[in-house]
Amino acid sequence: MSDIVLVTGASGFVGAAVARAAVARGFKTRVLMRPTASRANIRGLDVEPVSGDMRDAASMAAAMSGARYLFHVAADYRLWARDPGEIERNNLDGARATMQAALRAGVERVVYTSSVAALKPGAGEAVDEASRHTPQSVIGAYKRSKLVAEREVERLIVEKNLPAVIVSPSTPIGPRDIKPTPTGRIIVEAATGRMPAFVDTGLNLVHVEDVAEGHFLALEKGRIGQNYILGGEDVSLETMLGDIAGLTGRRPPRVKLPRWPLFPLAYGAELMARLTGRQPFLTADALRMSRYWMFFSSAKAKAELGFAARPYREGLKDALTWFGTNGYLS
Numbered sequence: 001m002s003d004i005v006l007v008t009g010a011s012g013f014v015g016a017a018v019a020r021a022a023v024a025r026g027f028k029t030r031v032l033m034r035p036t037a038s039r040a041n042i043r044g045l046d047v048e049p050v051s052g053d054m055r056d057a058a059s060m061a062a063a064m065s066g067a068r069y070l071f072h073v074a075a076d077y078r079l080w081a082r083d084p085g086e087i088e089r090n091n092l093d094g095a096r097a098t099m100q101a102a103l104r105a106g107v108e109r110v111v112y113t114s115s116v117a118a119l120k121p122g123a124g125e126a127v128d129e130a131s132r133h134t135p136q137s138v139i140g141a142y143k144r145s146k147l148v149a150e151r152e153v154e155r156l157i158v159e160k161n162l163p164a165v166i167v168s169p170s171t172p173i174g175p176r177d178i179k180p181t182p183t184g185r186i187i188v189e190a191a192t193g194r195m196p197a198f199v200d201t202g203l204n205l206v207h208v209e210d211v212a213e214g215h216f217l218a219l220e221k222g223r224i225g226q227n228y229i230l231g232g233e234d235v236s237l238e239t240m241l242g243d244i245a246g247l248t249g250r251r252p253p254r255v256k257l258p259r260w261p262l263f264p265l266a267y268g269a270e271l272m273a274r275l276t277g278r279q280p281f282l283t284a285d286a287l288r289m290s291r292y293w294m295f296f297s298s299a300k301a302k303a304e305l306g307f308a309a310r311p312y313r314e315g316l317k318d319a320l321t322w323f324g325t326n327g328y329l330s
Helices: 013-024 057-064 084-105 141-160 182-191 208-221 237-248 260-276 284-289 299-305 312-325
Strands: 004-008 028-033 047-051 069-072 109-113 164-169 171-173 197-199 202-207 227-230 233-236 255-257
Touching: 004 013, 004 057, 013 028, 013 069, 013 171, 013 208, 028 057, 047 057, 057 084, 069 084, 069 208, 084 109, 084 141, 109 208, 141 164, 164 208, 171 182, 171 208, 171 312, 182 237, 182 312, 197 237, 202 208, 202 237, 202 312, 208 227, 208 299, 227 299, 233 237, 237 312, 260 284
Parallel strands: 004 028, 004 069, 028 047, 069 109, 109 164, 164 227, 171 202, 197 255
Antiparallel strands: 202 233
């Protein structure tokens, strides 16, 4: 079998980083993209674009033809939608169709990109892969979608011998966050002085290129059926905003807001989003999630894969440089 690598979601943030890492390793790299997806993140990259949809069995079968390895990175990454069920359907149906196509095509190894969104955070402590959400405990359509999609992949590993390793990136930051992601939006808003206040929460931040490296370590060294957190540093939102201010020459925000008074603003933002179709910056689910500090341990990935992440501030610098060069901060 040829050394063709298929990467889904290469128009996006993590998918583009994985595609670039595949090319750098000398793989013949095929990328599945929706017909309407932007090609900006793969412009100039030596890849074979294939038009298709992760939810469509026929297009997945065509994209998978002759591929040795699959990186299924594509996902509907929205924290809000007019129809929240659409996010769950997209990610579950996409995972199911893609994994079944990989089984039929005889792909040698699969790396499935899940998310720490499917893991249950602790009370300010870093949790590992054993801290699992249930459909009842998870908050928000996106997190629920990643949870049910991950469970479907696990089912296919057990019942159909799908040769898959699961990786769970924490919160990636860095260059080519083209959309940008919800975290990228925070970086842009803070860097342009439009985020004067914050809530008391925390998250785990990792350079997107380290996440891509982790995908290949999982391909080479990961155990079938195992899940590996690909994370970086646990950081409070206050620290992150202070570091952005320091890197951009701005004053850091000092006002720490309680959550409950913000819910009317969130509901108003969601109402405006329904009218305009634009993603709201603040949502009720995001406020509910912010009660939990999203701290995670990558000890398993470090021990079994040799995974390592650079200091998170390097990712922050790279993100700000890319956003600035591409006009997001003007």
